[in-house]
Amino acid sequence: MKNIHKTIHFTIPGFLCFIVCIIMAVNGQAEDGYRLWLRYDKITNAQVLTSYKTSITELVLLGNSPTVTASRKELQTGLSGLLGIQLPEATTVTREGALLIGTPENSPVIASLNLTTSLQAIGKEGFLIQTLKVQGKNSTVITANSEVGVLYGVFHFLKLLQTHQNIQKLAIQSSPKLTHRILNHWDNLDRTVERGYAGFSLWEWHKLPGYIDPRYTDYARANASIGINGTVLTNVNANALVITPAYLEKVKALADVFRPYGIKVYLTARFSAPVEIGGLKTADPLDPGVKAWWNAKADEIYKYVPDFGGFLVKANSEGQPGPQNYGRNHADGANMLADALAPYGGIVMWRAFVYDNKVPDDRAKQAYTEFVPLDGKFRDNVLVQVKNGPVDFQPREPFHPLFGAMPKTPLMVEFQITQEYLGFSTHLAYLSTLFEECLDSDTYAKGPGSTVAKVIDGSLHAHKISGMAGVANIGTDRNWTGHPFGQANWYSYGRLAWDPYVSSEAIADEWIKMTFSNEAAVVNPVKQLMLHSREAIVNYMMPLGLHHLFGWDHHYGPGPWIKNKPRADWTSVYYHQADSLGIGFNRTVSGSNALSQYFPVVREKFSNPKTCPEEYLLWFHHLPWDYTLKSGKNLWEGLVQHYYMGVDSVRGMQKTWNSLEGKIDADRFAQVQQLLKVQEKEAILWRNSCVLYFQTFSRRPIPAGYEKPDKPLEYYEKLEYKFVPGI
């Protein structure tokens, strides 16, 4: 190599291949999942790549605001990665293939394009992506009424490239169907995360505000890419310290990072804060001193964070203080806070997940009982946040009867993205199907078609604000969610909050393409695996509508035998009601009559075991062991069959996954492979524990042909787990 002026010759395809090899070598250790679905590796399909490079030749994006800068940076990172080009910037369209990006306010060229009608249709956060002739040149225009709308459009455009869509003739118009699309972090100030299985809290409170972890920005990017526009930083089991000045300056630092990405910060308000940090004698919401204290607190918070989103409140539930401590009701409490926030445009999200110290006849009924009478009594800036089902984030629940039952109150749905009851971060469960099942449920509140989606998007009862809350599955784990497929749940939650009518299949399709590969040989099997994954867990954890059979307190592993706890509704026997005659919770008129809370069509359907969908059968009915299922099997046999099907499904998932070796990067392939082995082991644990336990009531054999549990029931009952994460 003495002649340093020698030249090297490549053909173009050879050269591209060479570059890809270099990138792969450099990124040898990079498939750790940190990039989530925002992976911008060079497109290897030469035809697609060539087509994109022809269509994308210059960037016209004016302005330097933080949000515009975020758009520019994302585009340049994305395009330099995906296309391997540094896109030249111009101040106006100068050639074919321009990307023209901006709002009518910050871009005179866009203002001149006559898009007013389209823009009026998409609201503040929506976006347009259109192929247009601009100044005589074929251009792709990404525009919106706000800079954040443009940013959403930019992420959407990058997704088109990531998923190899044709971008020749684009005419995309998209706007969110819900106004508040929010993550709830159950993160404590000591960085533990209640029900968190992906490490610890992202928020490094001790180092804030002086040290800003670069990860905060990547968190914001990920959320903006799916349209999430709010984050509640702290646990619903709240600590009042977070609204003291020492913490507010830390909250401000995070809000400053998130703001350019359209994400507002919210906090949980501890109802007793006026006493705990304010030195007052009461937290009575009707006490003038208490009201004044919260008003002053709101003034103070907005000095730190001028666009503070508001409060999320868990009150009078599981020991949290609330207005009932003072003989007031939920509306009294929510309205006091709402009044303090209203001058600044803040909102209150008041949780309907309540149960008080008196054990009710049926915990599933309590939210409805307490909240329906308050319909119409909440301020305009209050949303009542209702869990998807009436018990507690089980692998499957019927929809919550509150949906549709409070027409005068905007209701948010609260989903749990973190897998408290779905195998923590070692089980592969694509939860979009769970979310979708709830959203598609018909409440019949205003006749057929009154789906939960229409309740929560505000369309059924014409509300101006609407929302979805997702309890985050995000932590310090290098890949954010522990399980690589946990990322799909964060993703699908955001997509459904933007549009609760999109299908889980469509979401899975784009997520797989962005996250793993565009190859059909990957996309199709992975999609099938995902779409059936939650049902597998239902089968081995809670078939036929059984529920809440989890390990005591930590909720890890099976605990159908749990009884004799401080409250009946903290036991498993309360929920399964198994005895020598049969099994299931009777919620019909002859039982707790929780069914009375549903609208008549639903109530009637669910009340009759013959018309009740079998997946909810034991949720609503106590049935004899020899009750005949639709399959013709009796209840005991059917139950056993489901438990075994659950384990078989996991084995099937393993087979599918193993067939992808070499088609997916080795790092994530190995991770998922290991996790599926853990899942199989735990699925067997669930199956054996539950079958053996329920057998003590049914006194019937495990039907022939099934592998027999290799340990006696006592073995499973004695298993103890220490230092289980998430509590």
Added chain:
Amino acid sequence: MKNIHKTIHFTIPGFLCFIVCIIMAVNGQAEDGYRLWLRYDKITNAQVLTSYKTSITELVLLGNSPTVTASRKELQTGLSGLLGIQLPEATTVTREGALLIGTPENSPVIASLNLTTSLQAIGKEGFLIQTLKVQGKNSTVITANSEVGVLYGVFHFLKLLQTHQNIQKLAIQSSPKLTHRILNHWDNLDRTVERGYAGFSLWEWHKLPGYIDPRYTDYARANASIGINGTVLTNVNANALVITPAYLEKVKALADVFRPYGIKVYLTARFSAPVEIGGLKTADPLDPGVKAWWNAKADEIYKYVPDFGGFLVKANSEGQPGPQNYGRNHADGANMLADALAPYGGIVMWRAFVYDNKVPDDRAKQAYTEFVPLDGKFRDNVLVQVKNGPVDFQPREPFHPLFGAMPKTPLMVEFQITQEYLGFSTHLAYLSTLFEECLDSDTYAKGPGSTVAKVIDGSLHAHKISGMAGVANIGTDRNWTGHPFGQANWYSYGRLAWDPYVSSEAIADEWIKMTFSNEAAVVNPVKQLMLHSREAIVNYMMPLGLHHLFGWDHHYGPGPWIKNKPRADWTSVYYHQADSLGIGFNRTVSGSNALSQYFPVVREKFSNPKTCPEEYLLWFHHLPWDYTLKSGKNLWEGLVQHYYMGVDSVRGMQKTWNSLEGKIDADRFAQVQQLLKVQEKEAILWRNSCVLYFQTFSRRPIPAGYEKPDKPLEYYEKLEYKFVPGI
């Protein structure tokens, strides 16, 4: 771009530049510190690169054992990164520039090279790197007596390239001076880390053994690269559960990952384990039942981990149980465990950091008092682990008087890499200078030259086993150590454990080159900054030998005013003894006489304030406020001057760092810049708090010319910190 067969022409330098650009673009987000010093980016210096490519043309490395595979993988990763080549492998030397790697056992070519004498000189873990003619070709030979020795050589060779050393005529022979080079993780089973400031524990106990985080391997690589050969997984404040089967299978999984890298796993043994998990009535080390229990426990552990390293024990200290609970002494306790481990080659590391429930006249004396009488009473496989200084990991302490005082017992030195008392992970403190200061201290145990280094490497008293323990600063933070410069402390600890005679400057030099850049314009200023960084902290936290003035319990921030706690030696006033007459702890014959524990030459030097080094002045002496320092200033003025110098140094560090903008990647540049701002703020907090507090005793003004504290003492005294990490 229709003609896809066009060719692209580059000159070679242009081409290289282009590749670098691509790599930098791809790695845009990659400088997150995760790679530590094992950064293998393409060498940009064309001359160096060309030279290396000529000297490294093929790899001859036989075998497929896990350790050989680790060597091969590291080399291929390293060379493909640094040189941008995929090195062809051959079974024997076929061309000039071969890399011939292996042991005489696994490589016939190496066996034929006549290196027996050299190999005999380097022991089991040492390595040789030599430029030799092999089969007539110029080759680089990396060999050792063990596969792990070869792996150490491979890392060393890669370091030569990373630091741009000439590799034309290598004749390197290196072997560790200490047999046990160990990290102590104070990690709890719930993943909190006592005194951990870099997130949480790496060990995901809940997911083990089923899920093996890829990070475990990178942890092992990093340790092997600096010669660390042991890791204590659990906190010295121990939990007996870790030696139950449920955890031992998890420990085994980690040991299996670490083994190929020459790293043995150790555990902390809770002395009361026989009672807590064994169901015995006593843990008396002389009780036959207790001995039998530990013997059986050792048998059990070695079934899981055949090369288990042994136990680290904190006994009868800070509430931990120990032999004294049964009227036995430390030797009785240590020997019982040593006997259980001896059949398997395991060791016991018994900590000398003890203080019992009776507050002694001077806590600094207690370890010596308890341990010296036991010299000669420990089994051969016991090491006594002694903190570098007699109090507790202060920013500066004189060396521990036990060093040299137990000639019949191998002593390990225990350093704290985690910055409990040195600014957590927000202060830049290069601790190698602290370690070096201790190692270079002359105990005079056997006359001049009896340094601590010679005590702990076993050479002074001819011990067969020797060791160094470092309390790890490693956690789940993406860059492992929180502060990017915390990595230098992990690195320098390992380097000093391998060779306690190497200089901090030399270590800094290579670390900077590997971690940041080989450019002199980076290396020199960063080195200066590092070498003076610890002294800056001494100045603003504990000038002139003051010590233990830290915030109560969490040890965050200043707390010189702390008094009235359950024990006198848990207060600050106990240590500084400030009054209207003067300040300092009198450890001379007229005081606690702790000085009597040192050998005469040292004792005499330290006993006289005029000959006592000023950095230890108030450690050993209580002196009047108007005592004249060597500078001519009185004690009060000198003290104030040190506090102000501390803050000034931090400002100087900021200037130095800011001058490097553009010469260091933007990510780490910004991180360190932010952290230095935090450090400045906290340094001012320390200075103002201490100066104002001590002023209440000295009743003298802050000399003219210094910026005055902007808040009164009461303000500082009232500052409260919640949820401080590390406890």
